[in-house]
Amino acid sequence: QLQLQESRPGLVKPSETLSLTCTVSGGSISSGNYYWGWIRQPPGKGLEWIGSIYYSGSTYYNPSLKSRVTISVDTSKNQFSLKLTSVTAADTAVYYCARQRGSYYGEVDYWGQGTLVTVSS
Amino acid sequence: DIQMTQSPSSLSASVGDRVTITCRTSQSISRYLNWYQQKPGKAPKLLIYAASSLQSGVPSRFSGSGSGTDFTLTISSLQPEDFATYYCQQSYTTPQTFGPGTKVDIK
Numbered sequence: 001q002l003q004l005q006e007s008r009p010g011l012v013k014p015s016e017t018l019s020l021t022c023t024v025s026g027g028s029i030s031s032g033n034y035y036w037g038w039i040r041q042p043p044g045k046g047l048e049w050i051g052s053i054y055y056s057g058s059t060y061y062n063p064s065l066k067s068r069v070t071i072s073v074d075t076s077k078n079q080f081s082l083k084l085t086s087v088t089a090a091d092t093a094v095y096y097c098a099r100q101r102g103s104y105y106g107e108v109d110y111w112g113q114g115t116l117v118t119v120s121s
Numbered sequence: 122d123i124q125m126t127q128s129p130s131s132l133s134a135s136v137g138d139r140v141t142i143t144c145r146t147s148q149s150i151s152r153y154l155n156w157y158q159q160k161p162g163k164a165p166k167l168l169i170y171a172a173s174s175l176q177s178g179v180p181s182r183f184s185g186s187g188s189g190t191d192f193t194l195t196i197s198s199l200q201p202e203d204f205a206t207y208y209c210q211q212s213y214t215t216p217q218t219f220g221p222g223t224k225v226d227i228k
Contacts (some may be wrong), residue, residue: 047165047208047219062216088132096164107155107210109176111164 022097144209153213
């Protein structure tokens with residue numbers, strides 16, 4: 001059974017960089033036809049796609065966040081990572097890593113459990 | 122970006138009720154519409170993809186229909202474990218976008 005697990009940075013100070021890693025187990029991140037993405041959900045609000053990566057390293061970002069986001073992949077560790085720079089309180093959210101089928105805007109069939117990141121001094 | 126709306130935003134229903142949730146998009150997306158269920162403190166779960174295809178392991182009381190800009194999620198007989206928030210998502214183009222959610226609670 002495929003499992004995704006986000007790392008837990010917890011608290012990040014305003015203007016600093018949020019860094020998260022997703023570890024994939026029970027399957028290979030190098031499997032074709034799947035993209036690996038990050039989606040966030042502010043407390044009590046809806047879902048927002050941040051960006052996705054293919055195992056080859058091709059990246060795709062939401063234009064609303066593109067200037068601040070970097071997603072990378074390490075196939076040897078079966079992991080992919082998110083960096084979000086210059087964070088503000090508006091970036092406080094539960095961050096989910098996810099597997100998407102078929103394209104980088106495809107349906108999400110596997111989700112991590114989510115990790116709450118709070119931006120506060 | 123494609124804008125998503127859902128109606129109602131919330132509803133109260135009883136076990137055994139038939140429940141229908143509507144999702145509308147700001148432009149035609151063919152059948153590239155997915156539905157998710159989210160319970161408090163949990164990640165969303167894929168229920169329906171491509172407007173009407175049931176995800177593996179999802180009970181058959183869930184069904185989806187629609188194309189173009191209008192879509193529906195139907196729960197034929199609401200069960201206690203179905204009380205949750207439901208989101209639609211368009212996978213027609215980037216950036217993928219989600220609806221604001223419909224909360225289904227107990228009457």
